[in-house]
Amino acid sequence: MTTKQVIVIGAGASGMMAAGRAAESGANVLLLEKTERPGKKILISGKTRCNLTNAREWDDFIAMYGSNGRFLYSAFKHYFRDDLLAFLRHYGVETKIERGGRIFPASDDARDIVKAFEHYLADNGVQRQTRVPVTDIVVDRGRVVGVQTESKAYPAAAVILAAGGASFPGTGSTGDGYRLAAAAGHTIVTLRPALVPLVVHEVQRAQSMQGVSLRNVRLTAYQCAADDVSLSMLPTRDAGRGIMGKRPRPPIIESRMGEMMLTHFGIGGPVTLQMSLAIVDALEQGPVSIAIDLKPALSAHELRQRLQRDFDRYSQRSYRNLLKGLLPQKLVEPFVEMTGIPPDKRGHQIAAEERERLLRRLKSLRFNIKAPLPLAAAMVTAGGVSLKEVDPRTMASRLIKGLYFCGEVMDIDAETGGYNLQAAFSTGYVAGENAALFVRGIS
Numbered sequence: 001m002t003t004k005q006v007i008v009i010g011a012g013a014s015g016m017m018a019a020g021r022a023a024e025s026g027a028n029v030l031l032l033e034k035t036e037r038p039g040k041k042i043l044i045s046g047k048t049r050c051n052l053t054n055a056r057e058w059d060d061f062i063a064m065y066g067s068n069g070r071f072l073y074s075a076f077k078h079y080f081r082d083d084l085l086a087f088l089r090h091y092g093v094e095t096k097i098e099r100g101g102r103i104f105p106a107s108d109d110a111r112d113i114v115k116a117f118e119h120y121l122a123d124n125g126v127q128r129q130t131r132v133p134v135t136d137i138v139v140d141r142g143r144v145v146g147v148q149t150e151s152k153a154y155p156a157a158a159v160i161l162a163a164g165g166a167s168f169p170g171t172g173s174t175g176d177g178y179r180l181a182a183a184a185g186h187t188i189v190t191l192r193p194a195l196v197p198l199v200v201h202e203v204q205r206a207q208s209m210q211g212v213s214l215r216n217v218r219l220t221a222y223q224c225a226a227d228d229v230s231l232s233m234l235p236t237r238d239a240g241r242g243i244m245g246k247r248p249r250p251p252i253i254e255s256r257m258g259e260m261m262l263t264h265f266g267i268g269g270p271v272t273l274q275m276s277l278a279i280v281d282a283l284e285q286g287p288v289s290i291a292i293d294l295k296p297a298l299s300a301h302e303l304r305q306r307l308q309r310d311f312d313r314y315s316q317r318s319y320r321n322l323l324k325g326l327l328p329q330k331l332v333e334p335f336v337e338m339t340g341i342p343p344d345k346r347g348h349q350i351a352a353e354e355r356e357r358l359l360r361r362l363k364s365l366r367f368n369i370k371a372p373l374p375l376a377a378a379m380v381t382a383g384g385v386s387l388k389e390v391d392p393r394t395m396a397s398r399l400i401k402g403l404y405f406c407g408e409v410m411d412i413d414a415e416t417g418g419y420n421l422q423a424a425f426s427t428g429y430v431a432g433e434n435a436a437l438f439v440r441g442i443s
Contacts, residue, residue: 005030006435007147007156009134010177011038013421014407014428015162016117021432022160023124027439030154031126032147034133039114040171041164045421046102050110052088053081053422055101064242064414065423071412072423074393079429081422091116102418133176137161137184137403144402158402158435160395162428165381165408166191177409178384185399187386189411193378194277197268198290200367208334209262218293219271220255221279226289226366231300234293234363240278242415253288254278257296266367274415277382280372292365294327300363307355315348322347326362335361380420384411395431402438406431 004027008019011033019031031038042050054061062069062076085095085103093116094106105112121128136148137159146155163177178188200206222229228251239247240254248254258271267290282288295303314322320343323332336343339357341350375381389398390405397403406427414420 004028004157004439005155006158006160006432006439007032007154008160008162008432009137009147009180010034010162010164010407010409011128011130012041012162012164012171012173012407012424013039014164014424014431015160016121017425017428018160018162018404018406018432018435019126020117020120020124021429022436023121023126023432025433025436025440027158027436029124029126030156031121031128032132032134032149032154033128033130034176035171036130038128038130039117041168041173042114042421043110044168044171045110046104048110049104049108050113051102051104051416051418051421052095052113053084053103053425054418055081055097055103056417060242061419061422064417064419065412066241066414068387068412069414071387071390071392072426075395075423075426075430079426083429084422084425087120088113088116091119100417134163134180137180137400139184139400139403142399142401144400156402157439158404160404160406160431160435161385161409162406162431163409165384166375167193167378167381169376173381173408175381181385181405181409184397184403186389186397189383189386191375191381191383192277192280193372193375193380194280194382194413195273195379195416196276196280196372196375196377197263198266198272198276198279198372199370200266201370202367203265205334205338206262206266206367207264208337209331210264212262212328212330213259213269214261214292214294214328215259216257216296217260217271218255218257218296219260219267219275220291220293221253221275221282221369222289222291223251223253223282223286224289225287226291226368229289229291229364229366231360231363234291234300236296236299240275253282260292265373266370270416273379276372276378277413279369280382283369283371288369290367290369294362294365300359303359303362304355307359308352311347311350311355315346317347319343319345319347319350379416380413381408382411382413384409387411393430394434395427396434396438402435404431404435 260269
């Protein structure tokens, strides 16, 4: 290799795409990976099925990245979903669309995606080295001249930093990219866990409900303590990031219908993960609480009428048995305790005030949020290299000539559904192409 080579740091989704595209565009490319094999995070994505991208329309797709979505316009215009799917078909990978527009390989096997990229790298002559951690990007007079590893220096005319985030460190994403970028002079937007379960203050209550999976419930997050939430504050529609034209009204942070789970430490499951970043950011501003509406299809008035009707109809049943018709079995005893209604009290003996107590819990089961689980437990890292310092048309550093970024190392994150991988593939493609043009003296 000569000093005219492109070095790509990190063989994840964005790094493999960047290396392949740079080589395809005429550059000599060396791909350095710190672990023993490429694509380790791809292999565990989508529960090993790999949710590649999503079938949503353009505007809805971009909205999933929040305010930073506009940074991706240029990259997506250059290389987007149809291009990715055509690329995979070329390497024999057919895909399918599932609920929510999620796109997976038809085989349900993430290994097929990694194999496709390995063929892409081989077809274009990319040199690969594994178990090679990069310790420094070498810069001389504002220009990249190479990288330093634990054992040797490698010259380069361009470097693409694709080292991933700081979540799932077992896959190699241990935050190296942020350290390398910061050492080169780049600003790192505060790192936070995204798509992460949440720890509650009422841990004993959570433990009493541990393992309960809830479907078709409404989860709402508030910028206030749980005691300050009233039934009048319950929203009836989704609001939050990625929901077009639906900004929440304070103190509501976000509200979504979906599936969630109660755990030994707090809450998890799909809708919790979707809302987690907004909650993590809100915790910096003050107390945050959540309310679970277990009966979102009924208004408070309608639920009040149903409770009265059921308690009259089954007047000889005990309160505990009446609850069994309203709740999952594992929630019955916690609700007996929370409402303070004797479990053996008959339906006809339960007073209106007691029914109202139950109604408030059914419509607004509340917890105060303590913290997210650690960054290592998150599916995605929010924060990273400031987008103000990256050219969105080329993924080039605005500070260092010959330095490019792609993937999760930048301050880009999205909800679940294939959006994070699409951003990785698209930014990797653009970074690889433009790094090759740079070293060939075309740009």
